[in-house]
Structure formats: structure tokens, C-alpha cells
Amino acid sequence: MSKENWFLVILILLLAFLPLSESRFYIFLGTDILIMGLFAVSLNLLLGYTGLVSFGQAAYFGIGAYTCALLMKKASVAFPIAFGAAAVFGAIAAMVIGFFCIQLTKIYFAMLTLAFSQIVWAIAFKWNSLTGGDTGLIGVNFPEHLDSPTRFFYFTLVVVALSFYLLRKLVNSPFGRILTTIRENPERTEFIGINVKLFQLIAFMISGFFAAIAGALFGIFNHSIFPDFIFWPQSAEVLIMTLLGGIYNFFGPFVGAAILLYLRMQVTSFTQYWPLILGTILALLLFFFPGGIVGFLKSRRVFTRGNK
């Protein structure tokens, strides 16, 4: 078993015993970290593996959240169907949006993903009759059989662990290797007969699929959904989580999400100026740890080994 599979197993075991602490605080934090961790890992499929800087990932997160909650609340659809629909809907939205975005490169790609996510945001913000507009969608309850924080935590753990397993299988498959090849050099990948745009589009869809799952979970976890979930700073925040952990490692973004959320929990308990601290962390990170935390730890280990 590879090192990263061990990481996954240990993580699941550790988290599985978390509710035994009977601390509402840790169950809450654990659920939050799992959900945002999945969101960050889904973004990293684009950022770290395919080399696409998406600045509008919050769109799929928000679409997942709204789809699942609206189907449950307004159409009384059963939770499993609503949940599945949210993921599928996220993938479809990513397919449509991605089709246009992948035609562009670099900064233009980032700007177009940003534009589309702002379109989604503006619709959620202004369509009062459906989404509740600015006041948000309030009173999203736990679904049946998952009606306690602990139960919902376990459900989240299972979903996220399964998603990680699938994503890891994916990035280690030939398909994943092609994505890495595209990241390294799209032109040469084209030369060896690979349809680069098609692979990019599929990666975009898969990323949207898992981001929507994270969003659907988060909407229920948060009991309410606001257009702010889709506003562009949310896309920036998940980028920060991903970068903080390190983009060249599968679980890096998850570690980044965990660190950031834990810090936020601690910091907001004594000051309201969390953005100031987040900004400072981000700046320090960019200057001193460009490879992210996991990247930093790895490079140090390689360095000390080399010295022996």
C-alpha cells in the first residue's frame, strides 16, 4: 500500500472515532474540514493535476448546494435522489461552462471561469422567488435518518472517503497521467495524438461533480445557503486552501483546508479580523513556502536524507 493510501486509512480511522469525544465542537469542525477538504481536492484536480487555474470553482459548489436543498425543500424529493441530482447537475454545469473555458488559456481561462461563476452568483442573488436572494435559503434541515450532527458527520465521512478513493484511483490511472502530461506541456501532449481539450473538459466535469457534492453536503451542514457561497472571494478562499496544503500532492489541499479551518475557528474566537490573519498567512506562504505545507515537509525530508 502506498504512503498516501495509508494516510487515507489512518485519517478515516482517526475521524471515525471523533464522535466518541462527544464534543459538538469537534464534530462540527470535523464535518466542516471534510467538506471543504473535498472541495479543495476537487479543485486541485484542475489546478495541480491538469494545470488549469480555475477562479470560479465556487460556482459548482453553490450549484450543488442550491440544487440539493431546493429539490428537498421545494419539490420534496428524497434526499438520496436530490443529492445525486446535485452532483450530476454540477457536472453538467461544468460541462457547459468548461466547454467555453477550455478554449482559452492562462489568464483568459481564469477570467472566463470567474465570469461564469459571477453569472451563477448574480442569478442566485437576484432570483428571489427561487433562491431567496440576498437573505438566502434558510431552514435546510437534516435529511431523514441523518438527523443529528453525529449521524451527518458519519455520512459526510463516508461520502468524502469514497470520493477521495475514486479521485485517487483516477489520478493514478492512465487518464490521470495524461492530465499531468497536459499540465507539463499541452503542445507536446497534442503532438503525441491526445485530444487535449477533451481531456481538459472531462477533468473540468469531474472537478465540478465533486465540488457539487461538497456543496450539497455543506448546504445541509450549514442549514442555510447564501449567494455569498458563490461570490468570487469564496473561489479565492478554496484556492488558498489548496495552495496552503500544496498542489503537487493528492492530500495537500485537504491538509490545507484542515489547517485553515482550524485556524479560523481558533482565531475567530478572539478576534473578528480573520481576513487580516488569512491575508498575512497567505503572503507569508507565498514568500517562504511556495510549495505549500506538504511540499515544504517533503522537500525538507529529501534535503536531510541527501545530507546523510
Place this chain on the structure above:
Amino acid sequence: MQLPDPAFLLIQCLNGLTLAMFLFLIASGLSLIFGILRVLNFAHGSLYMLGAYLTYYFVSHFINSPGQFWWAIIFASLSVAIIGGIIERFFLSWLYVREELNQLLFTYALVLIISDFARIVWGTEQLSVSRPALLKGAVLILDQYFPEYNIFVILLGPSIALLFWLILYRTRWGRIIRAAALDREMLGSLGVNVNWLFTVVFTIGAWLAGLGGALVSPIAAIVPGMDVEIIIDAFIVVVIGGLGSFWGTLLGALILGQVVSFGILVLPRFSMVFIYILMAVVLILRPWGLLGKPMQR
């Protein structure tokens, strides 16, 4: 459908023009910085917000002196320019060797830091600056009143555009700046200190953002959050006009100003969606913008 009153349409058009001038001020700085430094500056909206807050600060300090508003505008925009220069010189310049994403994220870190800084210093309440005594009145245009201050802004915008055009296309400095946009290595080997040029360009860009914020302070509420809203509008302007294109920025600002001011009349609810769709359509059809040139690299 009944035809709307022409006077009303004219006022709406003038409102759009006023908005366009602010958008032009901030977006031209953004575009200039992107054109030369190849950095997409998310913190540009924050510099704009700082300009507005600093104007409030200086106005309340010069409360008894004549022409307080004008002094405040000068001091506020220059302070923002200096802050911009410091940011570039001491921080951003270290990141040029890295990937583009790192520079982008550093400017985002600045967004977070500056927004909280403003919150700590000035609180979260809505602040306002009164219009200067000289331009307190309103003029009658086809039976409708239109504030003199807005007319001043509408006239000031093109003057600044003209000034910049003269500097960029008719002076030695302008030639150097345009050369830097084309090939910075070559410019450096010709003996131009490119590092300092970058600082100067960033400072000018920051000054434009600060000036925009200072000028908007009498007619808009100074609140936290004005930074993240205006920056997206500025992105839309530069994307429509073309990143790095001077005239494109002016055209983009004029288009966006009118779309915002008339979009509200046509479809009040979804006018906001319009402008993002406009941005997406331009990016899809002409990624380099209406007046920009396709990038070589």
C-alpha cells in the same frame, strides 16, 4: 410601449457616463499594470477603497481650511500612490520569478489585509463626504436637475485620458513604458532600469485607483466591501476593452457605464447578470478584447 421621456433618457445616459469615468480611472490603472508587469492586480479595488477612506480622513482633518475637499483628494490619491509604490518595491517585485498564480494570490492577500485594515481604522459604518462647496449645485438639463459635481467628473475623465495618451504616445517616458509591454528583457539590455520602471508604473496605477476612490467619495457611500465589488467591474471593463489596451479601457468603461444605467430600466432584476454575460461573451468571441491585440506568448 410608451416612449420614455427624452430628458429622462438623457439623465440616465449622463449617469452612465459618470459611472464610466470612475470605471475608466480604476480600470486604466489595472490595465496599465497588467500591460507592463503582467500582474492581474486584485488589490486594485482595495486601493480604490483606500482612496475613498483617506479622502474622508483628510476632509475631516482639513475641516476649517478653504478648499478642503480638493486638498483631501490630492493627499488621498498621492498617499495611495505611495502605498502602491511600497507594495511593488518591497513585496511584489520578489514574486516576478514565480508563476503567475503566485502574484495573483499575493494581490489577493493584499485585498484581505487592506479590507480589514480599513475596518479596524474606520469601522464598518457607512461614511460619506459632502460635495465641495464649489460644485454643490445642480444644473437644469431639459427640465431635469443634474448635479454639477457629476458634470465635473464627466469632464475630468476625458482630460485624464487625454493626459495619459499624451504621456504614453508623445513622450520619451511613454515610449519606454510601451516598450516594456512588448519586451522587457530587450528594454533592460538597452540600459533602462526595468525594476524601477515597474515601480513607477505600479505607483501610477495605484494613483489612478486612489484618485477614482477619492473622486467617488462625495457621491457614493464609503463602506467595507466596495473593494471587492468594484474590482470585478474593473475586470469586466478591461476584458471588454482588451487587457493592456488604453483606448479599449475607455471604450469598455463607456459600454459598461451605459449597460449598467440602462440595464436597470429594461430588466431591473437581472441587469447584473447582463454585465457578466457581456464579459463572458467577449471572452469567448474575442479573448483579447474589442480593441486589444492577441497576446504573443
